[in-house]
Amino acid sequence: MDAELVRQGARARIRHSWRNTAVSALGPLTALAGLVWALVQPYRITLLDPDKHSFWYLAVQPPLLVMLVGALFHFWVVPGLLSDLEEAEERAT
Amino acid sequence: MEPPAEVVHWMFGVGFLFLGLCLLAEAIIGREVWRRRAWRAYIWPGIAFLMGVLMWPVMVFYTSSAIHMLAHSAWAQALMLVGGAQLGLVRGKLRSSMWELTLPLALLVSGFAFLIHEQNPWFFSRAAFLHHAIGWTLLVAAIFPLGQALQPRRFAWSAGFAMTWIVVAVMLFCDRDLAPIFGHLSKFAGGPR
Numbered sequence: 612m613d614a615e616l617v618r619q620g621a622r623a624r625i626r627h628s629w630r631n632t633a634v635s636a637l638g639p640l641t642a643l644a645g646l647v648w649a650l651v652q653p654y655r656i657t658l659l660d661p662d663k664h665s666f667w668y669l670a671v672q673p674p675l676l677v678m679l680v681g682a683l684f685h686f687w688v689v690p691g692l693l694s695d696l697e698e699a700e701e702r703a704t
Numbered sequence: 705m706e707p708p709a710e711v712v713h714w715m716f717g718v719g720f721l722f723l724g725l726c727l728l729a730e731a732i733i734g735r736e737v738w739r740r741r742a743w744r745a746y747i748w749p750g751i752a753f754l755m756g757v758l759m760w761p762v763m764v765f766y767t768s769s770a771i772h773m774l775a776h777s778a779w780a781q782a783l784m785l786v787g788g789a790q791l792g793l794v795r796g797k798l799r800s801s802m803w804e805l806t807l808p809l810a811l812l813v814s815g816f817a818f819l820i821h822e823q824n825p826w827f828f829s830r831a832a833f834l835h836h837a838i839g840w841t842l843l844v845a846a847i848f849p850l851g852q853a854l855q856p857r858r859f860a861w862s863a864g865f866a867m868t869w870i871v872v873a874v875m876l877f878c879d880r881d882l883a884p885i886f887g888h889l890s891k892f893a894g895g896p897r
Contacts, residue, residue, distance in 0.1 A: 630732050630733050633732050634729050634732055634733060637725055637728060637729060638725070641721070641725065666705070667707040667708060667711045668708075668711070671707070671711045671714050671715060673714050673717070673877045676714065676717075676718045677718075677721065677877070679718075680718055680721050680722050680725070681725075683722070684722065684725045684726070684729075688725075688726065688729065688744070688747075689729075691741055691744070692729060692733065692737070692738070692744070695733075695737050695740045695741065696733050696737050699736070699737045699740075
């Protein structure tokens with residue numbers, strides 16, 4: 612009886628885990644997009660050649676900002692979100 | 705020491721990208737779970753309102769033409785209206801679901817402002833192309849919040865609304881003050897930088 616309940620719970624958790632995976636992937640995918648952009652257009656990383664650029668172009672480098680947004684989302688928003696999601700899924704099962 | 709216009713567009717791109725990620729996460733996990741922590745419920749209306757406030761300095765300092773100023777002030781007001789209405793709804797101060805209609809309204813105002821204030825054709829320069837593209841994207845995307853207001857639980861509307869901001873962020877990141885688009889650059893636009 613207990614084993615049957617455990618199996619049902621595990622099945623339910625697997626059924627819901629796509630949300631967990633999808634939310635966990637958003638930040639890393641964003642950061643990866645920024646990394647690919649930096650590799651494709653290295654001249655956008657003005658820090659590689661700081662003498663040629665003015666303050667604003669050194670302060671605002673789009674590929675680095677995209678990576679930063681991905682990291683910020685992943686480390687600031689996602690952890691609490693996943694724990695709330697797991698709690699809600701457990702309650703639902 | 706004003707930042708160049710393209711740099712301002714990239715900074716707004718950062719805000720829209722973060723906003724899009726938050727909205728996409730909310731669409732995936734559902735509004736109930738997203739709003740379990742108060743700060744998360746306030747994050748997207750707060751960002752929208754803040755971006756509306758930040759649009760005012762853009763309106764004041766980037767005075768290349770009167771129509772630019774009008775467009776920037778229209779976006780500032782639209783963003784603040786949406787942010788304020790959503791903050792009121794989250795807080796419970798506003799109860800009518802009709803306030804949700806401020807979202808499609810803001811998208812329509814913003815889309816028209818983009819299209820009206822860009823007076824050059826699509827292939828004049830990259831900036832002109834992106835103004836047209838963003839304008840039409842916002843006009844078409846107004847369907848998503850409208851659908852959300854009518855069917856709040858439908859994934860397609862909320863995901864579409866979230867993706868709108870991610871697409872707008874990508875287009876803002878593509879902006880340059882003066883650059884060709886698909887090999888086209890009008891001789892009246894000046895040389896590429």
